[in-house]
Amino acid sequence: MTAMRRLHISNAGARNAVIAASSVQPPAPPRMGKSGQTATFRRYVAAGEGTLDADLTARLGDDYAQALIDDDPEIAFDVVGRFIDTTQTVLVTEAGEPLFAAPQIVEISYGPDGTELERKEPSETPATVTDALPARWTGRTMPTGEVVRKFAFKRTLQLQHVDGVTFDFLYAMAKELSEGGVMVLLGAGDKGKDPLILQLNGSPYRGFLEGRVDGERYILLLHLSNMELKRPTAKAADGEPS
Amino acid sequence: MAREIVVSFQGTESSFAFKSMDRSALYGRRRRVALDADGTPCARASLLDDGSLLLRSGMTGQGYFLPDGQFLKQSDLEAFDAAGTPLDKVPSTIGVAQELHGPVSPTEVLDMRLESIYALESDGMDPALKNELDSGSIFRFDFNFREDYRAETAFLVANDNGAFALVGVPVTHEWSSFDLAVELPADETDSDDDDLDFDF
Numbered sequence: 001m002t003a004m005r006r007l008h009i010s011n012a013g014a015r016n017a018v019i020a021a022s023s024v025q026p027p028a029p030p031r032m033g034k035s036g037q038t039a040t041f042r043r044y045v046a047a048g049e050g051t052l053d054a055d056l057t058a059r060l061g062d063d064y065a066q067a068l069i070d071d072d073p074e075i076a077f078d079v080v081g082r083f084i085d086t087t088q089t090v091l092v093t094e095a096g097e098p099l100f101a102a103p104q105i106v107e108i109s110y111g112p113d114g115t116e117l118e119r120k121e122p123s124e125t126p127a128t129v130t131d132a133l134p135a136r137w138t139g140r141t142m143p144t145g146e147v148v149r150k151f152a153f154k155r156t157l158q159l160q161h162v163d164g165v166t167f168d169f170l171y172a173m174a175k176e177l178s179e180g181g182v183m184v185l186l187g188a189g190d191k192g193k194d195p196l197i198l199q200l201n202g203s204p205y206r207g208f209l210e211g212r213v214d215g216e217r218y219i220l221l222l223h224l225s226n227m228e229l230k231r232p233t234a235k236a237a238d239g240e241p242s
Numbered sequence: 243m244a245r246e247i248v249v250s251f252q253g254t255e256s257s258f259a260f261k262s263m264d265r266s267a268l269y270g271r272r273r274r275v276a277l278d279a280d281g282t283p284c285a286r287a288s289l290l291d292d293g294s295l296l297l298r299s300g301m302t303g304q305g306y307f308l309p310d311g312q313f314l315k316q317s318d319l320e321a322f323d324a325a326g327t328p329l330d331k332v333p334s335t336i337g338v339a340q341e342l343h344g345p346v347s348p349t350e351v352l353d354m355r356l357e358s359i360y361a362l363e364s365d366g367m368d369p370a371l372k373n374e375l376d377s378g379s380i381f382r383f384d385f386n387f388r389e390d391y392r393a394e395t396a397f398l399v400a401n402d403n404g405a406f407a408l409v410g411v412p413v414t415h416e417w418s419s420f421d422l423a424v425e426l427p428a429d430e431t432d433s434d435d436d437d438l439d440f441d442f
Contacts, residue, residue: 004427020424026355026411030321030329030391032306032314038322039306039314046303049295079295084302087288093278094285096298103276103284111270122274145348145378149401152408154356160418162426170418210352217417223352230403231361232267 005198007159007222009186010134011173018131019166021157021222043084048076112232128188128197128204135207135222136192137173141182147208151225155205159220174211174218183208186222196224247362247407248339249383249398251371255339258362260407321391332393335386342371342398345379351397354410358387362398362405375400385409 003022010016033039050059051074060067067073091099107122129135142150161167177184186207188194195204205224212219246257265271276284288297306314321329374381375398385396385407396409 004424006427018426020426024355024413024415026413028324030323031326032319032321034308034314034318034320036322036326037308039308039319041304042307043302043304045295045297045301047301052298052300083307084288084290084297086291087297088291090287090289090296091276091278091284092287092296092298094282096285096287098287098296099276099278099284101279103278104281105274105276107272107274109270109272110266112267117270144352145380148348148351148380149378149399152356152359153352156352156355156413158415160422160424163423164420167418167420167423210349212349214417217419219415219417221352221415227265227268227359229359229399229401229406230268232261232263 004160005157006131007157007198008129008131008134009159010136011169012137012139012176014136015169016134017166017169018162019170020160020162022160024156024158024221045079045082045084047074048079051076125197125201125204127199127202128194133188135186135188135196137209138185138187138192140185141177141180142185142208144181144183144210147183147223150229151206151208152227152229153208153223153225154227155224157222157224159222170220171213171216171218173209174220175213177209177211178213183210183223245336247335247360247385247396248337249342249371249381250339251342251368251374251381254368254370256364256367256371258364258367258405258407260360260362263359263361263406329391331389331391332386334389335384335393336388340383340385342381342383344381345374346382346397348380350382351380351399351408353412353414354395354397354408355413356408356410357394358409360407360409362407364405367405375405 004020005022006018007021008016008018031038032041056064056067056073060073064073091103093099105122106119108116109118109120111117127133159170161170186192186196186209188196196207197204203226205226208223208225210221210223244259247260248255248257250256278284285299287299288302289295290297306319308314321331323329381398383396383398384393386393387409392411394409395412396407399406399408
């Protein structure tokens with residue numbers, strides 16, 4: 001699991017607490033290497049300044065194949081092969097020149113078919129779940145089987161207690177959900193009708209709480225979805241994983 | 243011939259054409275774009291930490307290197323599990339019938355890190371399988387889009403909008419018990435994902 005974060009949550013009785021939550025991570029992928037040695041995946045400099053196709057075309061003309069045979073104008077021997085570690089992001093103009101003045105930022109919205117719908121100045125979207133605003137137990141429950149057939153969950157947080165009081169608090173939620181075989185929708189805002197936004201400008205999510213108990217142990221998972229299982233209106237790319 | 247996901251239920255095969263789905267295909271998307279003084283979109287480049295070179299698109303490569311700096315071609319790569327045991331490549335399952343297991347518990351779907359979603363189309367699904375899916379049953383099968391060293395797990399589900407394959411990697415959760423209280427983080431920890439695309 002990754003680093004813990006705080007999560008403010010209220011239960012069916014509108015009692016609230018700040019507890020710990022962590023993202024559930026998949027097992028590490030296989031290690032790559034050769035003959036028992038582990039290899040490291042690294043970025044490296046593949047071309048130097050002025051050696052890309054457009055640069056060579058500008059310097060040598062469209063047909064510069066012979067120039068590549070006669071010489072090595074495409075290789076910057078002083079930098080090619082150098083490993084890239086830390087870098088700083090720099091904005092460049094269309095001509096490739098660094099930007100020395102602050103850019104204008106616009107937010108562009110696209111429809112499902114990729115057409116541009118709107119351009120506007122970006123606005124900040126505040127978090128709806130904070131230390132002051134809990135994710136609320138809405139009481140809207142659905143059988144677990146129905147939830148997994150309606151929504152896609154690409155992110156899950158495991159909720160954990162931080163002391164004895166919050167153990168009782170979370171255990172009771174997990175027990176209630178486990179015994180009912182249901183998940184409960186969590187919402188934000190005064191009435192719990194708003195989506196969960198966990199950070200400034202974060203994604204709005206539907207959050208479903210799932211609980212399991214085993215004796216005096218529990219697992220309480222907040223499954224976050226920003227996508228229903230339904231067919232796209234626009235033609236999606238064939239095959240390749242998204 | 244189009245690539246298909248093929249599954250076998252009680253000895254009868256069903257084939258599905260499949261399309262990858264993502265959120266933007268359903269709801270659209272937003273992105274933030276930086277414009278220069280002329281209103282032209284800017285591109286993003288990387289400045290090396292010593293300031294010696296500005297890396298624009300097309301100037302970098304990536305690959306696997308041994309500790310002595312030797313570059314490994316894709317064809318020379320081998321894979322190992324956590325214990326160091328060499329792994330064999332797992333062939334693609336596309337077009338190859340995969341046994342359906344289940345019906346399985348819906349919590350199995352929740353115990354998976356979801357990586358891909360495919361909308362499925364079938365001209366002639368096995369009626370027995372269709373009945374099971376229509377009644378809410380969920381089935382598990384092995385899935386591997388392309389040959390590699392780790393097969394994924396897929397779940398076949400259906401709802402009023404059709405049939406879907408949910409593909410990912412199983413995860414496990416640790417039980418929480420009274421004596422295993424964790425420390426409450428002092429500050430909010432920013433998560434690393436956000437669907438507002440900052441396209442600088």
